[in-house]
Amino acid sequence: MIRKVINYVKEDGFEIRIDPQYVCIINYSNISYMEEEKISVSYPGGAVLIKGKHLVVVKLLEQEVLIKGKFSALEFRRDHE
C-alpha cells in the first residue's frame, strides 16, 4: 500500500499522456530527432515515434516534454535484446 502511494507520488516511470492537441511524455531518456512531421523520443527499453503535422515542442525539460500539433500516429519500437 505504501509502495503504491510512493509510486503514485514519485512518478519516476515512463509515461505518455495524450490529449487531442498535446502529447506529454514524462521520464524519457533522449529526444533522437525533432522535425515538423515526426519526433522521436526514446525511453528505457524502447522509443516512441510521434507522427503528425506542425509538430512543435512547447516545453522541454529534463524529465518532461510537451509536444503540440496535429497528431496522426504514435509508433512504439522496442529495443532488441
Next chain:
Amino acid sequence: MNNLVTLRIEGKDVKRFVFRLSKQKIGFYFIEYHPHSAIVTVSYEDYCKIKEMKTIYEIHLLRLKGFVHLKEILYRYRIFLLALFTGIFLLVFLSHVIFSVEIVHNKKEVREFLQEELEKRGIRKLSFVKSFAEKDAILQDIMREYRDYVEWVELERVGTKYIARIEVRKIKEEEEDNQPRDLIAKKKGMILSIEASHGEVVKNVYDYVDVGDVIVSGTIHNKEEAKDYVRAQGKVFAETWYTVTVEVPYFYKEVKKTGREQKLLSFRFLNFEFRPFSKFSTSEDTILYKVENRLFPLSISYLSSQETEVDESLYTYDMALEKAHVEARTKLLSALGPEDEIIYEKGLKNYEEDSKIIVEIFFKVKEDITSYIEIQQEPIQE
C-alpha cells in the same frame, strides 16, 4: 519562487539551436517558434549558462520573473530608494528630537528651578521625545518631590519643542501689621505645655480648657487695667480624648493591583475560559474588543489584564482584635497633625456581630490646640 527568464533567440535555424541546448541539459519551460526566432522561458541558472556560450544566435533578455526580477528592480532604482529611505529615516529621527524647551512663568527663579528639574529627568534640548507615560511620570515625580512648592506643572509638546508651564503654591504670609490677637484653645483638653513668645499667659499646665478659652492673652494688664494690646504668639499642647469604633471581619480579602499589565486574547466556550498567553495567576480585566456569536457559545476577547495580588486571611478572635487596634490607631493618626502623638489607648468594649468583631477604643492624644482670635480693642486709659 522559481527564478525564470524569458528570452528571444534569433537566428537561422532556431529549432536546431533549441534542440542542441536541450542536449546540454537546459530545460525550457515554454517555447514559441516564430520565423527565424523563438521566445523561450528558462530558469535563471540555465540563462547564465546560455549567456556564457559562444554562439552565432542572438539572445535577448525580455523578462525576468521571481526573486531575480525584484533584485533587478532594486538595483535599477538603488539611488532613488537609498535617497527615499534616508529621507524617511531622517524625518522620523529628527521629528523625535527636541530642539528647544520653553518654560512659561513670569519669575526667573521659578523658570530656572523647573528647567533644572526637567534637565535632571532627561528633558533638555537635543534629547529624544518622551512617551506619554514617561512624561506623566516625570511631572508626577516633580509634584511629589516639591508638593509644598509646586501647585501644578504641565508639559506640552508642540512639534519639536516642549512648552512647560508651572504654578507655584501661594502661601499666605502672616500679616506684617501687628493686629492684636489672643491665643485660644481650638479643642477641649488638659494643657500639657505652653510656649509663648508674645502675650500674657493666663492658664497653667494641667488646667482644663474648653473650645475658645484664652490661654495666652494679647491684652497686657497692669493692676487689672489694660495697658497695651499685643499680637499673642505661641504653641499649646493639650491632652485630648477620642473614642474610635472599628469593625474587622474575621474573613479578610484584599485585592491589590501590582501595576503590571498585559494585553492578550481570551477564548471562552460556555463557562470555560482559555488564555494561552496569560502571565498572571490573578488579574482584573477590561475587555477592549469582543467577538461573539449568539447562536454558538464561543467568544473571543481582546483584553487589557492588570495583575492583582489577592490577600485572604481568616482571623482568630485575638488576631481580629489586634488588627482593630492597629486600624484604629492608623485612622486616628491620619486625622491628627504632624506633631501630635497618641499617649494612651485602651479598648472599651468588644462584641461580635455577623462574623465580624466591633471594637471601641479610647485614646488620649497629645495634640496642638493652638488657635488665634483677634482682639476687639478698647481705648487704653492713660
